[in-house]
Amino acid sequence: MATTDNELLRGGQFLVKETNCEDVFTPEDFTEEQKMMKEAVIEFNDREIIPHKPRFEAKDYALTEEVMRKAGELGFLGVAVPEAYGGLGMGFVSTMLTCDYISSGTGSFSTAFGAHTGIGTMPITLYGTEEQKAKYVPKLASGEWFGSYCLTEPGAGSDANSGKTTATLSEDGKSYKINGAKMWISNAGFCSLMIVFARIEDDKNITGFIVEFDKENPNGITLGEEEHKLGIRASSTRQVFFNDTVVPVENMLAGRGEGFKIAMNALNIGRIKLAAACLDSQRRITSIAVNYANERKQFKTAISEFGAIKLKIAEMATNAYVGESASYRAAKDIEDRIALREAAGNTHQEAELKGVEEYAIECSILKVAVSEDVQACADEGIQIFGGMGFSEETPMESSWRDARISRIYEGTNEINRLLSVGMLVKKAMKGHVDLLNPAMAVQEELMGIPSFDTPDFSELFAEEKQILANLKKVFLMVAGAALQKYGQELEEHQQLLTAASDILIEIYMAESALLRTEKNAKRFGKETQKEQIAMTQLYLYNAVDIVSKSAKEGIVSFAEGDELRMMLMGLKRFTKYTNYPNVIALRNIIAEKVKAENKYCF
Known part of the structure; x- marks a missing residue:
């Protein structure tokens, strides 16, 4: 396999450089560890998801949450998470493989799984401080907590950076108050943590925040009713409203105005994992x-x-x-x-x-x-x-x-x-x-x-x-x-x-x-x-x-x-x-x- 910088093509270079077949990875190259992971995931899917498909179709949101917890207990939610934060620390291929084989039972579970392991967890593992990662990632990797990702707004869909949700610094400089509305938020109904994007003052770019959510102490967060959707019916999808939601300054993700960059890079991972799913x-x-x-x-x-x-x-x-x-x-x-x-x-x-x-x-x-x-x-x-x-x-x-x-x-x-x-x-x-x-x-x-020469096409x-x-x-x-x-x-x-x-x-x-x-x-x-x-x-x-x-x-x-x-x-x-x-x-x-x-x- 290609392992040096000169041998490994950069993104997009497939268009202008020839790739040797020996240098591509195929599913036939799975390691023994990856084959075992694949079998474990298929067995989980066949036991916990596919037999209960009618319940998922009947909008049994509690079942989605229950099966997500079981996936967490087996380590499936932490495949991509470094071992230092309670995950399995496996490589990107194993992450794809898990997402691939766990996703086929129903789109409801696939969406919950993808939203949690991808855009719900990865922004913290990729952009979080050491303190943020130590505090939150182990809970997300184990399934003790579930994550959601609050980017889309009624007026900001594909134009993600045009969101109107605001974050205002308190007079003592210790916290931000978030106000605004988000929509189409996967896992909103059972999450304990939200990655929320908001604008500080007149900043050109939005900023990311880690927001804890406890239904007993909602901190100004209210949820809309479950959306009734064409498909993925037992995937919890709700609007989320923030009314003076207090977030400590140490819960800012990366730097001020870095939110758009976080959002775009999280989506890159989400896109290839969606293909796998x-x-x-x-x-x-x-x-x-x-x-x-x-x-x-x-x-x-x-x-x-x-x-x-x-x-x-x-x-x-x-x-x-x-x-x-x-x-x-x-x-x-x-x-x-x-x-x-x-x-x-x-x-x-x-x-x-x-x-x-x-x-x-x-x-x-x-x-x-x-x-x-x-x-x-x-x-x-x-x-x-x-x-x-x-x-x-x-x-x-x-x-x-x-x-x-x-x-x-x-x-x-x-x-x-x-x-x-x-x-x-x-x-x-x-x-x-x-x-x-x-x-x-x-x-x-x-x-x-x-050229009018007849080429030799005898080779495969x-x-x-x-x-x-x-x-x-x-x-x-x-x-x-x-x-x-x-x-x-x-x-x-x-x-x-x-x-x-x-x-x-x-x-x-x-x-x-x-x-x-x-x-x-x-x-x-x-x-x-x-x-x-x-x-x-x-x-x-x-x-x-x-x-x-x-x-x-x-x-x-x-x-x-x-x-x-x-x-x-x-x-x-x-x-x-x-x-x-x-x-x-x-x-x-x-x-x-x-x-x-x-x-x-x-």
Whole structure:
């Protein structure tokens, strides 16, 4: 594995540097400790969550709190917390793994777990003083206390820094009084601690505070009624009102005006963990759907024999495999970056902050891609069940409802699409990712005469690698020309950025699957990876279509005349196969394997 600064790609560099398959982490690389953790989490989920799904759907908030306490007793709430503060001190991959496998029983528990372990606890472990961490983190790691995160307000959603909640310093300088209202606060109904963001005087940026909450002595805090939601029904979601809530000055988190930075970095962690939280849902939905398809007979034939159903099963399994590949690739990159920073003398706190921040682009990509895939998976799951899928008696409809929130929280997918490209451009301007030279090379290639030599594609994935390299050229061509035309005003062209983001997403996801499959084919033998090879080829085929459509949309929005013609010709050249795969045959290979195993089996 890559362990030196020179070997480990920086965030966003996947676009301009080649990655060797040996340097990516895959789920097949889990350590024995990680495999044991995975089994323990699955066993907990199967025992404590899935059998009680009807109670979660009936808005049994007390059950959510009870199961959270049990998760705390088993150490699951403290996987990412350093041992010094009562946690297990495990690495970032183990944190992702726990979040992945504990989240599939119901979105209600997944949301409570994610809000507590991520944005409820991590701001203190990452930004807290030694005193704050010693006082609060052990209680959060054990489940004695639960955390919530109070950022969103009625007038401040995606524009988080525009919040109106105020913090006023007392005359004796010993405390702040917080006044304001927060909304959509997960875990509000049973939390003992809130991370609250408020503005001091006319500061440009908000400030973070650690606020204790005791229902017997509420200190000016009142809660709204539980929100009645489309999904995640037993996740406690309430408005929180602060009326002269007194907070000691020592409970300020980081420095004055640092709240926006805390909020953004907490969301980076939240985004990649949200991707993880959508993975096992896809595996389970696919397994449940294929169980039903194997048993359900129409026209005296199991519906899993029908090509239209095989198409759905193959696409569901493929997206799950690809999402898993990309999520664990990024998780290990973050873990390695944290280790490098610690080796260089950073504190664990600084190392983790900078390690996650380095891969903020990948975190946004994963949040968008996997949240949309889990929704599509649940949607097709309903369709496979037919009329029964629409009934509350089957698990599909609740899975569909629970999946819907994933595209909204931790920053909407629209915001994350804009962020992924925006952050990449900023990294390029800082010199962290060299986009300029590769973009100029693509421009020169467009002006030159294309090669008509027949390439040698005899090696596994030789053509797929060539296509991936060409898709990267498409992004550089479109983004480079758009940046040249609009400069700093590019961020105002949101539809263009969205199109560029869709190209970026498909490149990262397709490449992650290819690298995983190539690595496993080399070490386990190509014959053991027949279905994984088919999934990798199928995903890339679909990605080429998405890239072609998005790039064309972008090009025709700003180019004209000779430039337009040249770029459209380049797009055609860069999205062309020499040997087109037989897509239907690929889907059949995947579906037959899933059918035979009667579950998602990769």
